[in-house]
Amino acid sequence: MIQQEQPDLLPVRMLNEYAYCPRLFHLMHVEGRWADNVYTEEGHEVHRRIDRIDHVLPDPEDADATSEDAGQGEPAPTISRSVQLGSETLGISGKLDPVSTVADEAVPVDTKRGRPPDNPERSWEPERVQLMAQGLLLREHGYRSEYGMLYFAAARTRVRVDFTPELEARTLRLIEDARRASTSTILPDPLDDSPKCNGCSLNGICLPDETLALRHVPPNPASAGHAAVRRLYPPRSDALPLYVQEQGASVGKRGEVIVVKKDGEELATVRLKDTSQIVLCGNVQISAQTIQLLCEAGVPVVHLSRGHWFYGVTYGTTLRNAYDRAAQFHFAADPSKTLAFSRAIVAAKAMNQRTMLGRNARPRPESVLKEMAVLMRKIRHAQSLPELLGLEGAIASKYFANLGMLLRPRDMSADWAFDSRNRRPPRDPVNALLSFGYALLTRECTVALIGEGLDPWWGFYHQPRHGRPALALDLMEEFRPIIADSAVITAINTGMVSASDFTVSSAGCILRDTGRKAFIKAYEARLDQLATHPLFDYRASWRVLIRVQARLIARWLRGDVPEYIGITTR
Numbered sequence: 001m002i003q004q005e006q007p008d009l010l011p012v013r014m015l016n017e018y019a020y021c022p023r024l025f026h027l028m029h030v031e032g033r034w035a036d037n038v039y040t041e042e043g044h045e046v047h048r049r050i051d052r053i054d055h056v057l058p059d060p061e062d063a064d065a066t067s068e069d070a071g072q073g074e075p076a077p078t079i080s081r082s083v084q085l086g087s088e089t090l091g092i093s094g095k096l097d098p099v100s101t102v103a104d105e106a107v108p109v110d111t112k113r114g115r116p117p118d119n120p121e122r123s124w125e126p127e128r129v130q131l132m133a134q135g136l137l138l139r140e141h142g143y144r145s146e147y148g149m150l151y152f153a154a155a156r157t158r159v160r161v162d163f164t165p166e167l168e169a170r171t172l173r174l175i176e177d178a179r180r181a182s183t184s185t186i187l188p189d190p191l192d193d194s195p196k197c198n199g200c201s202l203n204g205i206c207l208p209d210e211t212l213a214l215r216h217v218p219p220n221p222a223s224a225g226h227a228a229v230r231r232l233y234p235p236r237s238d239a240l241p242l243y244v245q246e247q248g249a250s251v252g253k254r255g256e257v258i259v260v261k262k263d264g265e266e267l268a269t270v271r272l273k274d275t276s277q278i279v280l281c282g283n284v285q286i287s288a289q290t291i292q293l294l295c296e297a298g299v300p301v302v303h304l305s306r307g308h309w310f311y312g313v314t315y316g317t318t319l320r321n322a323y324d325r326a327a328q329f330h331f332a333a334d335p336s337k338t339l340a341f342s343r344a345i346v347a348a349k350a351m352n353q354r355t356m357l358g359r360n361a362r363p364r365p366e367s368v369l370k371e372m373a374v375l376m377r378k379i380r381h382a383q384s385l386p387e388l389l390g391l392e393g394a395i396a397s398k399y400f401a402n403l404g405m406l407l408r409p410r411d412m413s414a415d416w417a418f419d420s421r422n423r424r425p426p427r428d429p430v431n432a433l434l435s436f437g438y439a440l441l442t443r444e445c446t447v448a449l450i451g452e453g454l455d456p457w458w459g460f461y462h463q464p465r466h467g468r469p470a471l472a473l474d475l476m477e478e479f480r481p482i483i484a485d486s487a488v489i490t491a492i493n494t495g496m497v498s499a500s501d502f503t504v505s506s507a508g509c510i511l512r513d514t515g516r517k518a519f520i521k522a523y524e525a526r527l528d529q530l531a532t533h534p535l536f537d538y539r540a541s542w543r544v545l546i547r548v549q550a551r552l553i554a555r556w557l558r559g560d561v562p563e564y565i566g567i568t569t570r
């Protein structure tokens with residue numbers, strides 16, 4: 001393990017997360033991951049006020065003054081809000097809100113959303129530990145602090161937490177462990193079948209059940225080896241890409257709403273939380289303030305030419321997992337790992353191509369399917385990347401030679417004949433659509449990999465070459481037939497694209513603006529369709545499944561799962 005420097009003071013809120021789950025702590029505070037769910041959004045609301053104000057505590061040595069002010073009888077407590085305290089000795093810091101003090105005695109109060117749990121303590125351990133840590137901070141600053149209070153906002157109920165020697169010892173041990181974990185490069189194991197994962201906002205990023213299922217080889221969620229994988233939630237991403245294709249438009253913001261304007265007229269408004277990426281096509285401006293907002297929120301801005309040539313991506317620096325990239329470069333230099341990964345993605349792609357033909361071509365091309373199956377059996381025995389490349393090419397040429405059987409065009413005026421791939425430039429409408437579909441898919445995979453902190457330009461099967469997003473091309477292999485090819489067939493068969501959407505000349509076939517817009521609709525609709533993950537047996541949209549697969553590549557690179565398995569349709 002790499003030697004680390006001494007960590008900064010650990011915020012007590014992070015201690016709560018470490019006590020809840022060390023993997024959650026690592027994902028949030030080491031890698032900089034975040035995702036909201038209904039619980040965390042409620043929590044933000046409760047804490048929003050706290051982060052806006054800063055107060056100081058009365059001096060504990062002013063005990064006499066406090067008592068005098070109170071006059072006769074019990075002295076009145078002083079309530080101090082949002083008090084920032086830190087201790088080098090304890091190694092922690094925290095914003096306490098509120099703290100009730102009477103003379104030199106201080107009671108921290110921590111506000112929680114929801115209601116107290118139905119257990120003997122009427123609180124969860126992470127909450128008690130966080131409160132105890134606040135008590136320790138108060139003691140360090142000269143107060144006596146014997147207990148704290150948890151205030152549950154929904155129930156308007158206070159629960160007393162006594163600072164027992166056992167709780168103190170447990171808290172000190174957790175502080176030490178969490179500080180050590182804050183500089184660790186190792187992703188802790190997920191919790192096994194824990195109810196905590198149900199309410200964890202990072203569930204879709206952590207993939208606890210998926211990780212454990214993949215550690216049981218062969219992964220089979222129905223087997224007794226491991227509990228069934230819980231459904232991914234939400235199955236569809238609420239946030240969608242915002243394409244700005246209107247030439248001369250500008251993108252700005254109003255609070256947390258993205259606003260697209262042209263000539264003073266509002267063309268579109270979308271809430272930031274509903275935006276997964278902003279795709280700027282051609283002559284479109286975006287303000288610096290909007291870019292800053294998007295970077296902070298982890299929403300990428302994709303820059304394309306008007307003809308959708310991919311220039312690049314603007315992404316914030318919220319992710320800190322440089323170790324994933326280090327592992328990526330390390331694995332890329334290992335021929336056995338590169339070959340194993342390449343076999344997995346080529347096998348998945350070939351399987352999906354064969355399924356496309358078998359399911360949709362009529363009459364069913366039995367002899368072609370048999371020939372493809374024979375070639376596919378050789379994939380797992382391929383001893384080199386060139387051998388694999390040869391097998392992939394042979395399977396692809398059989399697939400493309402028969403893909404035309406799936407076309408039942410609504411607009412018969414265009415020449416939809418297709419029997420093989422050609423490109424740079426494509427020479428017919430079907431190849432023009434396929435090329436465009438693959439370009440869109442490359443972009444989707446590039447953004448997914450960047451979102452995982454990986455380098456999309458450094459691949460395993462596709463070797464790095466200047467300007468080629470090699471890892472994105474690796475990731476998209478298994479999705480080519482089931483997303484891009486499928487969208488092309490739908491666009492042609494439903495009449496979403498027609499002859500007027502293409503310009504055909506001796507120089508090649510160009511998809512016009514109208515055709516691009518129409519095809520993007522078909523492509524995005526395909527990404528939004530639900531499919532069943534073959535290993536985990538839950539349904540999710542293709543858009544979500546691309547993210548899951550990108551995440552599993554990162555997890556394989558970190559050693560969190562033993563192998564990468566491509567996604568296949570049944």
Ligand code: SF4
Nearest residue numbers: 021024191197200206
């Ligand atoms: S999903 Fe479960 S294992 Fe993963 S971070 Fe959350 S609580 Fe931990």
